[in-house]
Amino acid sequence: MIVIGISGLYHDSAAAIVKDGEILAAAQEERFTRVKHDNSLPYHAIDYCLEQAGIKMFEADAVVYYDQPMLTLDRYVRTIRSLGTQGEYLREKLFKEVVPTRLVVDSVLRKRYGVLGREDKLITLMHHLSHASSAFYPSPFDSAALLTVDGVGEWTTTAIGRCKGTEIEILREIRFPHSIGLMYSAFTGFCGFKVNSGEYKLMGLAPYGDPVYYDMICEKLIDISEDGSYRLNMEYFDFHKSGHMVNEAFERLFGGPARKPESRITKREMDMAASVQKVMEEVMLKLARTAKVVTGEENLVMAGGSALNCVANGIIKQSGIFKNLWIQPASDDAGGALGCALYAYYKLSGSNRVPDPNDSQKGSYLGPGFTNEDIKRTLDKENAVCHQLTGEKLCEEVAKLLADNKVVGWFQGRMEFGPRALGNRSILANPCSENMQSRLNKSIKFRESFRPFAPAVLLEDAKEYFEIEGDSPYMLLVSDVVKGRRCKFDKGSYMSEYDGDMLPLINATRSDIPAVTHIDYSARVQTVTKERNGVFYELLKSFKEKTGYGILINTSFNVRGEPIVCTPEDAYRCFMKTGMDVLVMGDYILYKDEQ
């Protein structure tokens, strides 16, 4: 049985295809259209998935959409009516954006594909059930508690449930407009970052600040119950009725207007980030405790955009509430495509589910892949100067270059599904270099200087560097650098002299792997094994042989504002317009100074 899952028309559109329970392919639309967080119906991603399965749309056994349009309409019209004269913005949005698309999504898809599968019908699944399915079915567990948290899907913003075998049951939920995800997004927007994409920047900014607003947030903005459920004070928020996330009352509360994008980051934004992050962590931890209480399970699975908050995830993991934790790598709406496809497969086929002890996400390498022939064709077309090296020799050469502090674009195998590059569409560099963080941010990624980089580390060496239990293959957990590697570093003294220039703080040595040590000594770790990614593992081994360090900087292969590269053409273009020194694609290696 072949099932296609589709997410789209909100943000991070994607498609996935499942055959007899196996995930054949999944990809975000943005990677094909080159429009970051593309929310259009994912035709390119659907076409890619169909091609991977070797079928046409009419041959699919089921086509599934990750949201219930009628419930979404229900939320819109009830919200508009309850707002009375203040409902104008939402009313416009309903008629311009929602009615012509989401409400007739089956018809729009039919226009493109003719028929929707063998039975020409569109199956729909609740938004949070789609997230839940993406978290549970690929997980290594036979049973688990469930936690999904995001901005909003239909009415739901937070859900707790229980999963066993092929059954998923949502037991508790919190409903719009009360959304911890939207509150976090409101702070993201207020601090000058893009809503629905800059949340991880706010998380990265948090350690620079102090949570001085925490008490005020808990007093004025959100009422958090002991069981983790919460309620927002809508006197300060506007997202339920306008194109703005917050209102003037919010501005007054934080002593002035929002930070303008790209303007200087002040201590206020740092403190706001630290404060709302603390609130997020508290809520997530309490929700996890409640999930434990109501299910009694030993395992927890998580999804939804807020499950990309790897700092909160790390705290849940360290709390020991659950013995095991598995988080969907494409936790945002993209993962909903995978979730709804898997749910429909198990329900329609009636098949049993046999969990894979290593999970069945296939390392999340579910996107397009390219052969050496494909790559060479591109390089010839671009008149690029390249050299061919294979296997061990390639890894040895690249390890040598990395040890010499060269920055390497690394393009191998199938593209990752989800927002993180996991060693197939990555930019790699030496984590021991003291100025590498600012160099990468400034001349390669062209992004804010404060943003930290993540490490990829050999699983067997992970404990030498980080206070980590178990593995973290999807870069979704934050761990601290072990105490023995830390250097004495006084954040307070740097901050007391802070004048808007973060470089002295960023360049201050915090450990012997400074480029991947955030200013609170934390790191967003990816553990690498031979089984999940053999070539990347060999490269890390070669780097270790040369330097003694089985660890590298691993950041996504893109520049600011662009999606991660998908094709060899994308990678070559990105290489040529940035300060990257070397590009490796398949067996081919390109040196910038030869181009």
Next chain:
Amino acid sequence: MSNNKKTYFTDMSSYAEEYKGMSEYDSTEFWDMKHMLDILWPGASYMKRWKTDILYHYVCSKGQQAHSLPPVSLYNYML
């Protein structure tokens, strides 16, 4: 404002059974109504309000299937 005894969780009972799992989506009926709404489009804002009311009654005509939570209770901003 912390209130340890209170819970803000709700259960799934207010959703119609058909929405709790998979359901087939067919917008034919909605298209008919959308066509009617399109004839009225573009309209003055009172017209749009009227059209929203049509949609509201459409949702409710589904026999409170979609959701039976009274809308007003959602907007009791703080307790």
